[in-house]
Amino acid sequence: MGDIVVVRDGSGPEVLTVHGGAGPRTTWGALAALADRWTLAHVHRRGYPPSPPPRGRQDFETDALDLAPLLAGRPHVVAHSYGVLGTLLAAAAAPGGVRSLTLIEPPLTYLVADDPDVARLGRIGDAVLDHGMDADPAELREFLRLAGASVGDGPLPAGVVAGVRRAHGSRPTSEARPRLDVVRDAGIPVLVASGAHAAAHERICDALADALGGERSVHPGAGHFVAAAPGFTERLEAFLRENGT
Template structure:
């Protein structure tokens, strides 16, 4: 029996199998979970890592969450022959949705936060508060050492715009977008991807971490079967 290669690409939070606990618990032999290298993710660098892993296996499907969707889509644009299909969960591919109101509001709110990421006079607790406020989320309630590590990662991440995604008329591979139906920022991004040929499924109430919703596995398997 041929093993189907599926590569799971995490978002800006947990990495590797820890970012996909429900999928890792039932993983088929051909499933792989991209790990993080360095302090933080970099979509341009990680695009190369995605392609290296897929080439080594003769190609495969990619499932990516939030920030990781940028690396996945960059990989499909650079080498569509290696990427058999994409599933993008609440994708932060904001380059393709510029001009839409919620996306522009988010970029405007986050730009000054990223501008002080390297400012040592801004302590981690303050940066974490600024980042959370700009995303419309409450500050994370974490022990000091975990907060320091999480904030260090957020300070080092490349913003999810200006990453070099091509504004192609059509997506280069079969693409499914899955959102939770709650945040306009991601619904607008899904709309922009649909305009380029993606299919969109809404799992109402799934939240941003769509991969934690028990309905997702059936959606994934149906997409691969199609």
């Protein structure tokens, strides 16, 4: 299928970033100042130029295979949303290749299966991936807001429509079952972060931090794009320094 592209910036220990449904610039732009002290290695998942398109659909298992060779240097890994799924699969397959994990609002709804807010997030998320722009209009807008898109009551912005179409047909997040026990037993330091904008995301992140024995951090102010929230960059850098430079 061809290799994915990783764009590196800065100098120092490597921090590998794995975006979700939005591209690297939108997801990680607020971390730019870290390039003075760290090498920011921005993964471009398949379908996000300059990486090649996916063969058939977005798939977190393909993401995991793409990430595997990038762990050879034992980087810190910071992942967001759908990107967390492939990241956890890759980390479980080669736990010795990960110096630390920072995981931001992943759609691991099975962790809190009995919570109605979480169940709804999972249901409408899978519906949008399955039906794209043909999903129920109200549920589509609800999901887009939870996913950090800027949408009002009028026509959806062209960039948002393009994102929905790119995600259409992706492997459903409900199928992801990463081996959290392997990651925890390997002793990988973990930070789980959220943005205090949706109860479902908070409960998933609480459960994930508990399952991995990780630290928990909440940063309001930027919705789903937690990396842009006030205080997140400082908290991330402190966590990275605590766990090896």
